[in-house]
Amino acid sequence: MIVLGVDPGLTRCGIGAVAMDAQRPRLVAVTVIRSDASLPIEQRLLHIHTELNRIIDEVRPDEMAVERVFSQHNVKTVMGTAQVAGLVMLAAAMRGIPVAMHTPTEVKAAVTGSGRADKEQVTTMVTRLLGLDERPSPADAADALALALCHGWQAPMRAKLAASR
Amino acid sequence: MIVLGVDPGLTRCGIGAVAMDAQRPRLVAVTVIRSDASLPIEQRLLHIHTELNRIIDEVRPDEMAVERVFSQHNVKTVMGTAQVAGLVMLAAAMRGIPVAMHTPTEVKAAVTGSGRADKEQVTTMVTRLLGLDERPSPADAADALALALCHGWQAPMRAKLAASR
Incomplete structure (x- = not known):
């Protein structure tokens, strides 16, 4: 099963895909979609939409996961x-x-064991779990991979829950 | 010029289109896209996307206007x-x-003369301005028409500003 995780953002949108079938999760793709802050918002959204759909068609994920947005200090950023x-x-x-x-806390807890882990710790664990030679960068890319791993690990649990309904 | 105004919302998304060429603005279309709150969020978004695009292709607006979302009391609603x-x-x-x-204040001021007008006053003015036999309902539909009127009236000013750049 390939899971595509997305850490949404207008300026940087982290994308990370992992394959969960093997004994150990494997990196499929990792990238960041950037949009120019000087462009009108609708052009930025169109650019992200186009890139995102291109990546989905390339990666062909079985499932997708998005980081749940919470009220942040900056209202404009949240929107x-x-x-x-x-x-x-x-x-x-x-x-x-x-x-x-998935919430950021849920994702951090899944990959590091602590819901209060910082970005450095998340990146370190993602690098180790996927056996990468380099640390994924920027943090948005690592976050997207962490999200995909979190979602992938919960899949058997979700399947059980669905079967018991 | 046909302007399509959208008062965005997951449960009720108001849509109102007006033609601004004639001496007096004329109603082109008014409707509300509803989505079932019991459906998963992605299904609700897909339904709204499909309906919205169908309406745009029918109405063929020259310009579009969206109500600017502000921080509201309920974070879930804002999202x-x-x-x-x-x-x-x-x-x-x-x-x-x-x-x-356009901000709600801007829209209210454009159609009623006061940025603090209530929903009743906005509906009354929209009904009068477009010479409608019936008051548009629900309020989201009237809001979308008010937004389209606000945007349409500002068009000559925007054209002047663009020309002076």
Whole structure:
């Protein structure tokens, strides 16, 4: 199973895909979609939408995961993040790919064991878990991979829950 | 010039289109896209995206306007509203239709003369300005028409500003 994780953002949108079938998770793709802050918002969203859909069609994930946006200090940032999260969910729904949201705490706890881990710790664990030669950078890319791992590990649990309904 | 106004929302998304060429603005279309709150968020976004794009292709607006979302008391509502606003801007950008955002205060002031007008007053003025036999309902539909009128009236000013650059 390939899981595509997305850490949504207008300026930097982290994308990380991992394959969960093997004994150990394997990196499939990692990138960051950037959009020019000097462009009008609708052009930025169109650029992110286009790139995101290109990546999804390339990676062909079985499931997708998006980081759940919470109220941050900066209202403008939250709005942009929510708009990008909306595009991600739309892209998944258009292809019938199951998509779930996970909180940052949930993701940090899944990969480091602590919901209060910092970005450095998350990156270190993602690098180790995927056996990477280099630390994924920027942090948004590492976050997207952490999200994909978190989602992938929860899959058997979700399957059990669904079967017991 | 036909202006399509959208009052974004997950549960009710108001859509109102007006033609601004004639001596008096004329109603082109008014509707509300609803999405079932019991559906997963991605299915709701897909439904809104599909309906919205169908309406845009029918109405063929020259310009679009979206109500600018502000921090509201309910964080969950804001997120949904921002996600739908993102879809509206994406739909406009995909077709090369200029899209602008207007604040609720700006819209109220444009149609009633007061930025603090209530929903009743906005509906009354929209009904009168467009010479409608019935008051548009629900309030989201009236808001979308008010937004379209606000945007349409500002068009000559925007054209002047653009020319003077």
